[in-house]
Amino acid sequence: MAAKQKLVYDFTEGNKDLKDLLGGKGANLAEMTNLGLPVPPGFTITTEACKTYLEKGDEPASLRDEVSAHLDALEQKMGKKLGQADDPLLVSVRSGAKFSMPGMMDTVLNIGLSDASVGGLAAQAGNERFAWDSYRRLIQMFGKTVMGVDGDRFEEALEAAKQGKGTSNDLELDAGDLKVLVKAFKGIVREDTGRDFPQDPREQMDLAIRAVFDSWNGDRARLYRRQERIPNDLGTAVNVCSMVFGNLGPDSGTGVAFTRDPSTGHQGVYGDYLQHAQGEDVVAGIRNTVPLADLEKLDKKSYDELMAIMATLENHYRDLCDIEFTIERGKLWMLQTRVGKRTAAAAFRIAVQLVDQGLIDLDEALTRVNGQQLAQLMFPRFDENTKAEYVAWGIAASPGAAVGKAVFDSYTAVKWSRSGEKVILVRRETNPDDLDGMIAAQGILTSRGGKTSHAAVVARGMGKTCVCGAEELEVDTKKRRFTTPDGRVVEEGDLISIDGSTGKVYVGEVPVVPSPVVEYFEGTLHAGADEQGGLVKAVHRIMAHADERRILRVRANADNGEDANRARRYGAQGIGLCRTEHMFLGEERRKEVEHLILADNDKDRETALKTLLPLQKGDFVELFQAMDGLPVTVRLLDPPLHEFLPDITELSVRVALAEARKDPNENDLRLLQAVHRLHEQNPMLGLRGVRLGLAIPGLFSMQVRAIAEAAAERKLAGGDPRAEIMIPLVGTVQELEIVRDDAETVLADVERTHNVELDIKLGTMIELPRAAVTAGQIAEAAEFFSFGTNDLTQTVWGFSRDDVEASFFTAYLEKGIFGVSPFETIDRDGVGALVKQAVEAGRATRPDLKLGVCGEHGGDPDSVHFFHEVGLDYVSCSPFRIPVARLEAGRAAVQTAGSDSR
Numbered sequence: 001m002a003a004k005q006k007l008v009y010d011f012t013e014g015n016k017d018l019k020d021l022l023g024g025k026g027a028n029l030a031e032m033t034n035l036g037l038p039v040p041p042g043f044t045i046t047t048e049a050c051k052t053y054l055e056k057g058d059e060p061a062s063l064r065d066e067v068s069a070h071l072d073a074l075e076q077k078m079g080k081k082l083g084q085a086d087d088p089l090l091v092s093v094r095s096g097a098k099f100s101m102p103g104m105m106d107t108v109l110n111i112g113l114s115d116a117s118v119g120g121l122a123a124q125a126g127n128e129r130f131a132w133d134s135y136r137r138l139i140q141m142f143g144k145t146v147m148g149v150d151g152d153r154f155e156e157a158l159e160a161a162k163q164g165k166g167t168s169n170d171l172e173l174d175a176g177d178l179k180v181l182v183k184a185f186k187g188i189v190r191e192d193t194g195r196d197f198p199q200d201p202r203e204q205m206d207l208a209i210r211a212v213f214d215s216w217n218g219d220r221a222r223l224y225r226r227q228e229r230i231p232n233d234l235g236t237a238v239n240v241c242s243m244v245f246g247n248l249g250p251d252s253g254t255g256v257a258f259t260r261d262p263s264t265g266h267q268g269v270y271g272d273y274l275q276h277a278q279g280e281d282v283v284a285g286i287r288n289t290v291p292l293a294d295l296e297k298l299d300k301k302s303y304d305e306l307m308a309i310m311a312t313l314e315n316h317y318r319d320l321c322d323i324e325f326t327i328e329r330g331k332l333w334m335l336q337t338r339v340g341k342r343t344a345a346a347a348f349r350i351a352v353q354l355v356d357q358g359l360i361d362l363d364e365a366l367t368r369v370n371g372q373q374l375a376q377l378m379f380p381r382f383d384e385n386t387k388a389e390y391v392a393w394g395i396a397a398s399p400g401a402a403v404g405k406a407v408f409d410s411y412t413a414v415k416w417s418r419s420g421e422k423v424i425l426v427r428r429e430t431n432p433d434d435l436d437g438m439i440a441a442q443g444i445l446t447s448r449g450g451k452t453s454h455a456a457v458v459a460r461g462m463g464k465t466c467v468c469g470a471e472e473l474e475v476d477t478k479k480r481r482f483t484t485p486d487g488r489v490v491e492e493g494d495l496i497s498i499d500g501s502t503g504k505v506y507v508g509e510v511p512v513v514p515s516p517v518v519e520y521f522e523g524t525l526h527a528g529a530d531e532q533g534g535l536v537k538a539v540h541r542i543m544a545h546a547d548e549r550r551i552l553r554v555r556a557n558a559d560n561g562e563d564a565n566r567a568r569r570y571g572a573q574g575i576g577l578c579r580t581e582h583m584f585l586g587e588e589r590r591k592e593v594e595h596l597i598l599a600d601n602d603k604d605r606e607t608a609l610k611t612l613l614p615l616q617k618g619d620f621v622e623l624f625q626a627m628d629g630l631p632v633t634v635r636l637l638d639p640p641l642h643e644f645l646p647d648i649t650e651l652s653v654r655v656a657l658a659e660a661r662k663d664p665n666e667n668d669l670r671l672l673q674a675v676h677r678l679h680e681q682n683p684m685l686g687l688r689g690v691r692l693g694l695a696i697p698g699l700f701s702m703q704v705r706a707i708a709e710a711a712a713e714r715k716l717a718g719g720d721p722r723a724e725i726m727i728p729l730v731g732t733v734q735e736l737e738i739v740r741d742d743a744e745t746v747l748a749d750v751e752r753t754h755n756v757e758l759d760i761k762l763g764t765m766i767e768l769p770r771a772a773v774t775a776g777q778i779a780e781a782a783e784f785f786s787f788g789t790n791d792l793t794q795t796v797w798g799f800s801r802d803d804v805e806a807s808f809f810t811a812y813l814e815k816g817i818f819g820v821s822p823f824e825t826i827d828r829d830g831v832g833a834l835v836k837q838a839v840e841a842g843r844a845t846r847p848d849l850k851l852g853v854c855g856e857h858g859g860d861p862d863s864v865h866f867f868h869e870v871g872l873d874y875v876s877c878s879p880f881r882i883p884v885a886r887l888e889a890g891r892a893a894v895q896t897a898g899s900d901s902r
């Protein structure tokens with residue numbers, strides 16, 4: 001039989017690396033204990049015990065005995081017994097999962113107090129008020145979290161007691177008042193649950209442990225896990241810790257502290273302290289806290305000791321730590337520490353500060369920041385010097401700073417934005433009908449819904465600023481206005497500003513300033529600039545190291561000179577996707593495509609193609625110039641042709657009206673016929689990509705010629721064009737072979753007529769499941785693959801992005817079917833598996849096959865790690881995402897260094 005699993009660890013037995021088993025709090029309490037820091041003795045019940053309890057509905061058989069053994073040891077150490085009448089040992093029972101879930105699970109303090117022991121505690125402490133205050137807190141917390149009493153009932157009784165005394169300060173309730181309150185609280189428990197508050201201390205403890213186990217599956221905790229993508233099956237540990245008291249008088253208190261400022265990263269003394277208080281009082285805001293620095297005046301000895309401990313912790317954890325502590329009659333106790341959360345700017349600054357202090361190296365600094373933080377630093381911000389005051393605070397759902405006129409429906413948003421107005425779409429919540437308005441708006445503000453609401457999901461997908469769930473706002477879409485908590489009424493057309501990085505909502509226009517980090521990437525701010533407390537310098541150092549370490553190259557998706565130039569400034573090493581259809585936009589060019597579509601004989605078709613050729617060539621010259629010396633992958637036309645034709649309804653109305661006037665327009669009639677002919681039920685799966693090239697004679701050859709002539713022109717002008725031609729939507733090698741043969745003929749012709757050698761590579765996108773599965777064959781005809789993970793995701797899942805994102809994705813995210821949209825982060829198990837298979841098969845056929853990705857996943861942090869792991873040569877993404885991809889590629893290289901995953 002397997003050795004029995006140990007379910008309880010004394011604080012002296014664990015360490016910080018046992019977070020899986022002991023949870024974050026338990027592991028760190030053990031670490032501090034072993035560092036010799038003053039931690040009140042206690043023990044931790046493992047997450048394994050919780051998991052068994054949740055699975056079986058009962059504690060593991062051996063748990064009770066193990067807890068008893070550890071409780072005995074604790075009682076011996078403390079020299080008193082749990083709940084002992086004349087001198088009770090009291091304990092706290094606290095939750096503590098592997099990942100911090102602040103406030104999501106339960107905690108009960110002062111376990112062990114009862115009618116029998118409250119007097120003993122009073123006598124020992126020499127403080128009757130303290131003992132009764134502790135007892136009423138226990139009944140309140142226990143009643144609410146363990147016995148399920150409505151917490152408001154206790155609050156109401158407490159409020160009534162204060163009112164009866166004519167005070168709002170809980171400290172003014174004396175022992176007598178608190179005794180009465182305890183009686184009232186016990187009455188509430190009995191009334192609400194039909195049971196008495198348990199007087200047996202061990203029963204209190206056991207019930208509290210169960211309640212903490214149960215709280216893992218509480219509504220709040222489940223929701224939080226889904227949003228933060230914390231797995232559901234981890235369970236929580238339970239920490240049983242001997243109580244120390246901050247509510248023993250003015251020489252006692254409790255506080256929180258950071259070893260550095262978590263919002264700027266600066267070193268110093270940061271935190272809050274509250275005299276004569278216990279537990280949650282500091283964060284609950286019941287009385288005003290004082291800045292931690294003031295503790296030096298109140299209790300210099302404890303303050304000095306705390307500073308020394310903070311230095312020890314920083315050096316030990318080699319990172320910013322946050323701390324909870326209590327002072328009991330002048331004796332400092334450490335109740336918790338963990339590596340603290342921080343803002344994006346602080347993360348970069350702290351990482352390089354720690355390098356400078358010699359605590360970590362640059363490789364480790366890279367792991368301490370991430371692409372999401374970098375992206376946050378690149379959004380424009382509201383000017384920090386603004387005097388504007390926010391009127392509401394919602395959920396920061398999609399970052400950015402947006403200013404515009406409030407509009408309350410999608411129709412107005414579109415109408416106003418067409419006439420050049422900047423608008424913010426304000427809704428209670430959005431639904432798929434609001435999509436047009438969301439696209440037209442600068443930002444979206446809703447008063448309902450969380451991070452996975454429709455507004456949040458769609459806005460993030462679009463990269464649009466969004467604040468959702470600003471519940472303090474009363475939105476009245478019928479009257480086209482909203483009311484702020486202070487009674488101000490904002491009507492349609494009034495200017496508002498929303499900050500998607502903080503969730504703040506302002507009335508009026510808040511000035512926006514560009515991000516210094518963007519100015520640095522643009523080259524308008526020097527890398528050595530001490531901008532924003534060294535932020536730019538920190539970003540520069542980390543980016544430089546990422547570039548040194550990364551194996552993946554980073555290219556841009558860009559179709560014009562301006563984007564290509566920006567991409568190059570941001571560090572792009574070429575263009576991975578030029579979507580040539582974008583070059584056919586604009587009325588003049590669209591008309592030429594229309595001619596091509598309407599041509600019903602070779603001559604007309606050739607004339608249309610001849611007109612398009614020089615226009616295309618001009619575009620390519622511009623691109624090759626911007627990316628001189630770097631590869632430029634040009635994709636031949638991909639979208640269905642009807643995208644270049646007028647809308648079917650609009651056109652039908654035009655034709656009908658003309659007919660009614662007896663003035664038919666020949667061209668419109670032909671267009672309408674073509675629109676009908678080209679109309680498809682599922683355009684995403686219709687006549688597009690390589691199929692167009694095969695169905696419309698001369699189209700692809702014209703594009704290939706334009707590319708080749710542009711390259712020849714650049715070459716003859718002394719440039720170094722590195723064109724690559726890419727065929728979209730290939731499903732079988734035969735399609736590619738035919739297009740390839742035609743292209744080679746054209747290339748040879750251009751080389752001959754211009755007398756230059758061009759060396760243009762021909763390759764394909766892998767964006768259909770069949771292409772991925774037959775990649776070994778396709779590689780026979782392709783010099784490179786670029787994974788089109790947008791289409792591959794659509795075709796593997798069998799849903800079209802345009803249709804599903806706005807309809808059922810929110811429901812899927814809420815139900816936890818997706819942790820994150822597969823269009824945002826690559827679905828490793830499905831789409832990713834096909835990519836991996838195609839990489840292996842492609843390389844088996846052609847070892848020097850160049851491999852990249854140009855779907856939007858190329859700029860997504862998690863996906864970049866996947867592409868590194870499967871061994872692609874490059875990722876390609878939009879110019880603004882390039883720094884994120886560079887950083888993540890560096891991080892991926894450092895994280896997999898030494899492992900065999902690549």
Ligand code: PEP
Pocket residue numbers: 577579638767787788789790791792854855856
């Ligand atoms: C893709 O499918 O991933 C891709 C890059 O092509 P597009 O998004 O243009 O269809």
Ligand code: MG
Pocket residue numbers: 728767788790791
């Ligand atoms: Mg595609």
